[in-house]
Amino acid sequence: MKKKIIYTLICGVLATSCSLDKTPYTALTNESIKNTQGALEVLNLGNYHTLKSWVENWHRVTEYPGDNVALSGTTTDNLFYNYTYQRLVTNSRVNDYWSNSYKIIAGTNAILGQLKEGESTSSDQIIAENLYLRSLMYFYLVNVFGKPYNQNPAQNLAVPLQLSDDPFEVLPRNTVKEVYDQIEGDLLKAEKLFNQYKSSIYGSVYSAQALLARLYIYTGNNQKALEYANKVISSGKFSLLTAANYTQIATGVPENNPENIFAIRFVKDVDYASNGWYTIGSLYASISGSGWGEMYASRTYLEEVRKYPEDVRYKFIAPKILNNSTQLQAYYVTDDYKYASVPVQKEGDDYTYTESGASKKLTRKSNGAGAWLYYITIGGKERSALVDYTLENRNGFLKYYITKCSGQEGQAHLWSPPISRLAELYLIRAEANAKLGNTAAALTDVNLIRTRAGIPAAGLWTADNLGTKTALDVVLAERKLELAWEGHRKFDVFRNGYTLDRKYPGTHLSVTTPFYTVEPSSKVIVEFIPEQQIVLSKKILTQNE
């Protein structure tokens, strides 16, 4: 009897499953891809998925070195070095930007390596989408790590062109021109292959044409820029938002925004990790207890956007008023670029303040369109004054929160960043026309954008009121106003050989050796190749000066 028990037990134990075949639950493998229908589409979407991680640092490396932002303190975050032009070879933000860019490039290479053109409409569409995404990646890489196209593009180094599906391939850097040529060729090919328009959150023939238009304006091929801008504008697929619903650029569902040509889709709740604390918008504003709110709209941007009180683009600025204060202040900037203020009282159109016991008025000048601009004379110098209720400040920097990167579908810092939208295409056409000498056509497009922004007719540009400005000047000024925080400004300045003016309050001026201005010839306008990447490449990659 007892023996029986024992044998039963032994048999039972030995009979338990003894398999060593284990396959992952959280990932597809090469085998499962072969055996799964629709796996290619899942891989294709994988590249779009990675765009969501890519876009965070894309924003930080493109926008922070511009002049639309003012940081209010120091931070352990390496974005501080992007903002201050104090470049660092170990900047983790730059390294992450590099890594995610190439992750997408390799993802597109893997798909492009599997498909041949002309096999089916669906595979042509996937090829086209991947060519577009790869081009988009290279377009920003060449501009972040390589000097502008107008500076010796056949000599200056950009980034390595990885085009094959081989992770073991380590290539040296290509020149700026080589990278641009590759992008142009790929986009032209994609333009032909697209056969389906899904929506503005996927690559399309229009997004490829929009990027081509931008590429041509960057490379100085103005005629082509004009041609491609026209292709998109005249496609009839897109229309500008009205002034009244302008804020939908940020708060709307991206594919419902008729202006979007390509935007990176973030889904409410789902694409909203850590309560939004590590999003792009979280640095710009503290909303409903979420967000650092440490980087504010720059004073130069504020003065521009507040020139016409009707300008709807000011709706993306939310001044943080101290304890619901009802005390007005005239905020001005001192000679060492710090904020200062005097309390003022409103009397009709005037603001009065007290200086050394005497009552004084702010100087008042017309904006030419029925509103006033105010000035204060301090230390014998007339300074622009912006009148607001008493504002909160951080280390003396006024909290003009930027909300253009927040608030999609009511979620504090959800944002689907637009990569191309119709307003940019009008401004590309304007720039091309300005450069081709077609001033009237250029101003028409600029005024189209200004009118949409709510600026009254008296505030529009005419050949007569340009004064000392050129048509290009006003196009670029309009781009700054319209396309702020969409990753354009730094490139717009340097690719046109302009000097970046950063003489405004912000901690970029409180570092040991600050840059008050940045010349287009300066070596700091390109980022260092991340040191870690040079090491991993076994020094096949070389460093920028």
Next chain:
Amino acid sequence: MKVKFLLLSFMFLFFHELMAQKTTIRGKVVEANGDPVIGASVVEIGTTNGTMTNATGEFSLEAGKPRPRIRISSIGYKTVEMEVTSSPVNVTLGYEDSHLDELVVTGYSTQKQGEISASIVKVSQKELKDVKSPNVSNLLQGKIAGVNVVNGSGRPGENATIRIRGRSSISSSSDPLWVVDGVIAHGSPNINPNDIETVSVLKDAAATTQYGSRGANGVIVITTRRAANSGAGTFTVNIASGASHYNQGNFKLMNSQQMWDYYQTFTNPKSIPAAITQDVLKTNYNWLANGTQAGAYRDVSGSYMGKTDKTSFYASGNYYKEEGSVKGYEYDRLTARMNIDHKLTSKLSFKPKLNASFTSTDNRQHSLYDMYLNMPWDAPYSADGKILNPQAGGITWYGRDNRNYLYDQQFNYSKGQTFDIQSNFDFSYKINNQFSLESMNNLAYYNQTSMSYSDPQSNSGLANKGSIYQFSNRRIVRFFNQMLKYGNSFGKHDVSAFVAYEYSDYVYTSVGLTGKGIAPGSQIVDNAADFLSKEGTKNDYAFQSGIFQVNYGFHNRYNLQASYRLDGSSRFGESKRYGNFYAVSGAWNIHNEDFFKVKAVDNLRLRLSYGEVGNVPTGLYSSYSLYSLSGQYNGQPAAVPGQYQNPLVSWEKSKDANLGLELGLYNRLDFTLDLYNKNTDGLLTYITFPSTAGWSGYYQNIGSVQNKGVEFSVNASLLGKNSPVSWSAGFNIAHNKNQINSLKDGVDIPAGNKRYSEGRNIDSWYMRKWAGVNPENGAPQWEAVNATTGEVTLTSNYNSATLQFVGVSTPKFQGGFNTQVGFKGFTLSGNLAFSKGAYAYHSARELFDSDGAYPSYNQLMFKDGWSRWSASNKDATHPAASYNNTNASNKTSSRYLEDASFLRLRNVNLSYDIAGSLVQRLKLKSASVYVSGDNLWIATPFSGMDPEAALYGDATSQYASPKRVSFGLNVSF
């Protein structure tokens, strides 16, 4: 003493001689196996009349009376006293209960210490119990040569990191394997230290080969208690309680005035915000003092042990509760264990075991990071005692992020519960006197649930109108081992062997949910108005093995052992799934040899072993290309490339040779010396691609690492058995030399701030080399090495400074010292641990010693000898400070690499065994009380909280092992 006794005896003999009648007795003294015991002393009790046995063990003694009582003794044997009723007498001497006779659990089997040929160290229950911790890993520190135990965190319930004989793997685990009552555990086990009978640490391949692929980093074998003696059961109660004090070490932060003075040294005072005026001095808040405490701890356990002729029984229960020395964290654990051995028949025994633990944590812990960085100029409370919320605005706040962590902390919390149950259905069947069958069948179920709560009023809960996160994960581990054992003696030859089949598998699943929009006080996701996010994963692995081991002993002199294990692991591709591992070892008990008769030497053994063990990759699916499915785009599933395939990835193998020498003198002094050389080949490495590859990297077997070292330990009874004062002491020290011998194509592999490089230690720091302060201008300086000429120049430009090797993070030598003094029931013991030569990167200084780079963070007080550069102090350790400093002086460099050597009083303990009469009056078997102190003293040059925690834990906001004082009572009845 002895001399006196001899003199007295002589006098007795003298008188005796005159009056006694004489009788001659003859006899022979032999060992258990029949061998003669030569030179044993034979004395007539009560006289000085004595003789010695000859070469055949025979003696002849003229006794003074007809039925004399004699005493026969010899070193190493149990002394025998007997009345001689007839002559000749045959006497068999048993071995003395020296440590050579102690049984040591060697893994799947048990051997006498004197027969072990591998490098195995046993730690008994008594030696373990000095330090107070719920985790057994913490109790091993400083007690075993070559076993480096580091407490990475002082939070209650945290496990220590253990390294046995250095690190031999780049990307696979270096943690040892834990085995509890024969069952391989997943990770370190949840076990009540009071339940432990012994811990054996298996160090060399000869010992660990039986665990094959699992044993490459050493094995820690725990055996839990069972009743040994039959008779009435014993009930034991242990009660201890005490307090843990926050341990700040050398890390001191500035007060309000010091912070102000620091601001005055900034070289760019114009950049300081105008709002920072002398008004800041009105507040001087000590955030660290506010957030730390003397946390109470209590440990109550009871156990019952009993044995009848058929059944032995052990049951215990334990309740452990500890509050952190950082406020707001509570750790509770209940454990219960039952071990039963029941003889069903003379041949069949059932040995069921059940161990369960329930751990719960309540986490409202104060944020250490915030306590360190918050400015002394900010106070968390308003004048009327309310907690301020600077995020809401309208409050002057100097620290960064406008963050008063106390505000959210008053509402928000997280809780965790772990239920861990191990059940064994083990049995053995004795086939005959030679063969027996052992069956081990274990099911382990580990279930953890946790939740965290964000109140709608808190800053973090504001946007979602409050949220609740609930998470649950479980692991199920099955382990089966069926073993056939054999043992026989052929005269002087002893043979034992076993062959076994083993299978184990593991599966992990988890699921988590977050809901938003809650009524304050809710605890479950169901109460949330809406869904916010989800998670859930699963992974698994399996091992399948065949094991064979044979032991041969000859005449108590020679022992040989050979082991073989065939191991299969699911972590490899199909063609590389199985690995062969073997070991051979031998020991020679020289002291038992006829030719070796040195009286002073009671033990002289030589051990020699050689073997091979393996290691598996940490990735469970290492052979595949993995397209991660965690992503989605616009609500559609998306796959992203991650790990790249390598179907040929295979076992990492270590060849390990060990030479051991043991020497025992006068039964009082024991020396052990081990030399080892371990070569690990086919190093499993996760090779990271440059980011241009897109794929993250792949597993490959490349390169080799060598660990060689020396371990020495000595244990001494300094005052002998006859002294009223007993005094024993032990010392151990180990040195390990680690070197990477080869890497793929000879090319270095970067690993963060470290780097793997041929000819170097695996833990070599690689960063910019700090070259002090430029005395001319106070600028920071680093070395710039010309790549072609090797010429070293100094630069103040961080970007152009050269990355280079600057030190290692493993100690040159480390060990421990312990001593115990006893007098009339009082016992005082102490345990010191030391480590020398390791360098720790003190990353906290990037933030807290930042030369103005982080002006809104509190800063570290200067250590003796540190000073800041100024025009009048040009020979300084610290560069000139400026507001928002961007000269990168605080970026990673050897500036913050510090000597983490230490000598630490791990524990001191005073106990008193309550005298016999009182114990008897209370009908107790024994009773003792003690007072004990952990981590009371440390000597170290390290400027942080804890040099140990910096090496293995978080060096940014360290939670050092607390200083702890406890009182305890142990009673048995």
